[in-house]
Amino acid sequence: MIRLHHVPGSRSMRVLWLLEELGLEYELKTWSLTDGSLRSPEFRAMSPAGRIPALEIDGRSIFESGAIVEYLAERHPGAGLAPPVGEASRADYLEWVHFAETQANILQNLNFHHIFLRPVEARSVAMTKLDTKRLEVTMKALEAHLEGRDWLLGVFSAADCMLGFNLDAMFRFVRSEGFPNIAAYRARVEARPAYARAVAAGGASMYAQDFYEVSDG
Secondary structure, eight states: OOEEEEOTTSTHHHHHHHHHHHTOOOEEEEOOSSSSGGGSHHHHTTSTTOOSOEEEETTEEEESHHHHHHHHHHHOGGGOOSOOTTSTTHHHHHHHHHHHHHHHHHHHHHHIIIIIOSSGGGSOHHHHHHHHHHHHHHHHHHHHHTTTOSSTTSSOOHHHHHHHTTHHHHHHHSOSTTOHHHHHHHHHHHTOHHHHHHHHHHOOOSOSSSOOOOOOO
16 A cells, blocks of 8 residues: 655655656545644654655655655666666766755745745745745756756656656746746656646645746835
8 A cells, every 4th residue: 555645736746746657556645734734643653844745655654755756766676767776877866856855945935935924024025036046046057957858867767756846836936938948848747647647636736826026025
């Protein structure tokens, strides 16, 4: 039995997508970010910091999306979604798995600034501008890396499940002009049947707007 603990639009989408890529049967249990349930003893027994996702598998629970993605890819080596230890591309794979989380932390800050922080007057224009610039720096690095590549390692891997999750969010805060490689990468991600199944199963996005401008206060 595999059970994924999930919040729509959260990092658990990475795991949901990978489960679909691997063709595994799973149960999806959906939680709320706002009703306090993630602070319950039930959930914290699986994820001590009360953070999504958690995956019940092999008689235990695993938390942290990066750890879960690495575990699943290594548990199913025949799928070819992670270079084996000792292969030259292994370091590149690990770099992009963890780069995805560096970028996701910036996106999390921007989600907080633009969507969750209330009242609006409590938002910091300076911090919002800084995090937008930090996001743009990571996007420029990704844009350069994707030149001449369809996928992060040249072929599709679990690293793409980690970073591909960020694509919808990044273009909510930085416009796509100037990032043609990322835009094309996003189109390839969205064309994958497993990604479409994950989106259909995973629920609605948190975003109410196509783009969030940085206010001057």
